[in-house]
């Protein structure tokens with residue numbers, strides 16, 4: 001923590017998620033939900049222990065291999081992290097760079113913006129959007145690669161209940177179509193209940209699991 005003390009943001013966690021399942025991570029603010037998602041997605045490295053995703057031990061990977069792994073994961077960040085200088089279309093198309101030609105990237109990005117109800121704002125900049133709209137763009141960007149693994153940090157946290165239901169429906173459709181494994185952090189009991197399983201965390205530890213993981 002910068003003052004000589006150590007905070008264990010994820011401590012003694014042992015967890016197995018079934019491929020193709022949808023799991024919610026629930027817990028109070030500061031309990032370690034984002035940390036857990038960042039570890040699984042290879043954004044943070046644990047000081048000890050191993051993490052394997054689809055049989056690949058990501059804790060063993062070097063920087064290049066880890067970057068390749070991450071490029072196949074769909075991330076929705078709690079703070080969105082859209083690229084400010086790029087239009088919505090270019091933000092959503094960005095994960096496809098190196099995977100598809102420019103025309104295909106734009107077409108796929110437009111499809112995803114359509115799915116989140118923002119295709120008419122495709123040329124706008126992120127700063128011209130509301131928080132909830134930015135969140136929908138972030139979800140479109142996460143889903144554009146048809147990820148095998150979707151990590152979504154409070155994906156409906158800034159949305160009204162109708163839009164939240166639409167986003168959950170979109171995630172459910174992607175899950176059904178591509179057998180996407182979904183791990184999402186949420187404070188919303190309804191969102192948690194829409195998942196197959198709920199992992200409860202407190203002070204960096206898993207305190208309980210409900211549903212079938």
Ligand SMILES: Nc1ncnc2c1ncn2[C@@H]1O[C@H](COP(=O)(O)OP(=O)(O)OP(=O)(O)O)[C@@H](O)[C@H]1O
Nearest residue numbers: 001007009027028029030031032033034035036078
């Ligand atoms: N870079 C960091 N340096 C020091 N402590 C950190 C850092 N990032 C997170 N933490 C601490 O780790 C703990 C877990 O944080 P985390 O962001 O995972 O919580 P969270 O469950 O996602 O909370 P919220 O619901 O508010 O998003 C918190 O105590 C937080 O202060």
Ligand SMILES: [Mg+2]
Nearest residue numbers: 033034078153
């Ligand atoms: Mg968080």
